[in-house]
Amino acid sequence: MKRPEEVPAPIDRTSPATVRVDLETKEVVGVAADGTTFPYWTFNGTVPGPFIRARVGDTLELHMKNSAGSAWPHSIDLHAVTGPGGGATVTQTPPGQETMLRAKLLSPGLYVYHCATAPVHMHVAMGMYGLILVEPEGGLPAVDREFYLMQGELYTNKPAGTKGALAYDAAKATAEHPDHVVFNGKPAGLTEANALKAKVGERIRIYVGVGGFLPSSFHVIGEIFDRVYPEGGLLDPVRSVQTTLIPAGGAAVVEFTAEVPGRYIIVDHALPRVFDKGAVAHL
Numbered sequence: 626m627k628r629p630e631e632v633p634a635p636i637d638r639t640s641p642a643t644v645r646v647d648l649e650t651k652e653v654v655g656v657a658a659d660g661t662t663f664p665y666w667t668f669n670g671t672v673p674g675p676f677i678r679a680r681v682g683d684t685l686e687l688h689m690k691n692s693a694g695s696a697w698p699h700s701i702d703l704h705a706v707t708g709p710g711g712g713a714t715v716t717q718t719p720p721g722q723e724t725m726l727r728a729k730l731l732s733p734g735l736y737v738y739h740c741a742t743a744p745v746h747m748h749v750a751m752g753m754y755g756l757i758l759v760e761p762e763g764g765l766p767a768v769d770r771e772f773y774l775m776q777g778e779l780y781t782n783k784p785a786g787t788k789g790a791l792a793y794d795a796a797k798a799t800a801e802h803p804d805h806v807v808f809n810g811k812p813a814g815l816t817e818a819n820a821l822k823a824k825v826g827e828r829i830r831i832y833v834g835v836g837g838f839l840p841s842s843f844h845v846i847g848e849i850f851d852r853v854y855p856e857g858g859l860l861d862p863v864r865s866v867q868t869t870l871i872p873a874g875g876a877a878v879v880e881f882t883a884e885v886p887g888r889y890i891i892v893d894h895a896l897p898r899v900f901d902k903g904a905v906a907h908l
Contacts, residue, residue, distance in 0.1 A: 626655075626810045627671040629772040629821050629906075632832070633678040636760050641682035648674065649690045650699035650718070650740070650753070657805070658812050658903075660788035663779060665810065666699070666740070666751035672810030673775040673836055674738070674755030681733045681759050686725070687712070693721035699748065702741035704874070705730055705757045713741035733761035735857035735876040737834050746838070750780055750798050752810055754836030756876060761859050768880065769827035776871070776893060776904065777810065777837035778803035785812070785902065801838050805903045806893060812903020815891075820907035825886050829908075834876035842894035843877065844868040845908065847887075854878035868894050883908070 648668050655672075657663040668674025679685060685706070691699050698719045702711040706728040716724045739745075740753035754775060780797040781804045783789070797803065805812040815821060823829050835841050844867065852862040853869045857876040871877050883889060891906040898904040 626814050627673050627773065629774055629809060629815060632676050632771045632773050635764055635767070636678065636680045638680070641680065641684070643684045643686055644679045645686045645688070646677055647688050647690075648701065649692055650695060651692045652695050652697070656811070657779060657791060661791055663781065663791045664751070664793070666697070666748060666753050668753060668755055672752035672777070673773075673834070674753070676755065676773045676832070677738070677757040679730055679757070679759055681730055681761055683730050685728050685730055688723060688725050689716050689718055690723040691718040691720050695720040697748075698742050699740050699753065700742045701726070701738055703728075703736065703738040703757055705732070705734065705736035705738070705759050707731060710741060717742060730759045733759050733859045735832055735834070735854070735859065735878055737836065737874050737876055739836060746798060747793065747795065749836060750778065750838075751793060752777065754834070756832055756834045758832065765859065768830040770823045770829050772821050772829070772831045774808050774831055774891070774906065775834045775836045776841045777807055777835070778839060779805040779807060779812070781805070803837075803839070803902065806839065806898040807903055808891070808906045813905050815906035817907065820888070823883060823908060825883055828880065828882050830878060830880045832876065832878055833871060835871050835873050838873050840873055841871045842868050843871055843879070844892050844894040845881065846890040846892065848881050848883065848889060850879045850881050852880040
């Protein structure tokens with residue numbers, strides 16, 4: 626599970642640069658919930674993968690290594706990269722090998738990246754997704770705290786609540802019938818002691834993406850978003866928004882200030898996903 630506060634610092638330079646990113650694809654067995662494990666496929670060992678931060682006009686130099694312990698080839702399609710496959714055509718990487726991609730980042734925005742090796746939906750459902758932020762010239766307005774959340778699903782061979790080792794269920798994925806809907810890889814993983822933390826009066830920005838197949842009706846109970854940058858576009862925010870819809874393979878940026886102390890509940894407002902499948906986090 627990726628910690629939501631693991632966001633690189635804002636970019637303070639004013640001219641383009643080459644940004645090197647090192648990714649290693651790893652197939653790992655991780656804790657999905659209390660008493661259960663799941664065979665996640667990951668970028669750098671976490672779900673989602675690292676938050677990549679660059680500036681419009683930068684050149685992205687991405688080195689992708691596939692762990693020698695992997696059973697499958699892997700690759701990366703970055704929605705921020707233009708050209709066939711978004712990088713996937715040149716990063717198909719067998720186990721134990723490494724590939725490299727260079728691409729100029731032409732458009733500011735918040736973009737999804739994911740594995741694009743066949744069967745693509747299987748690689749994505751196993752956890753191979755993340756976000757890349759391409760800041761506009763001049764950057765984004767300053768805030769006090771930034772967080773990184775991605776919603777996805779787990780399609781497992783046993784129903785929710787079953788203890789023990791779980792496996793991927795291809796038929797459930799094809800039918801889009803997940804057993805769990807998750808933030809950062811685990812059902813209800815960012816709750817209680819693992820909650821996001823901020824102080825009253827701080828300006829909060831959350832970078833939110835959907836790595837899985839189901840759109841998210843993203844909502845913070847007891848808050849109104851002061852600004853929303855819908856679908857990852859960073860030029861014209863919408864103001865005073867209660868819930869924002871994030872499509873599969875899409876992203877959004879939301880900003881708000883918590884004026885009242887207490888626990889705020891972050892949800893996908895398709896509520897059965899909250900109460901039955903784990904699409905909940907705490908702030």
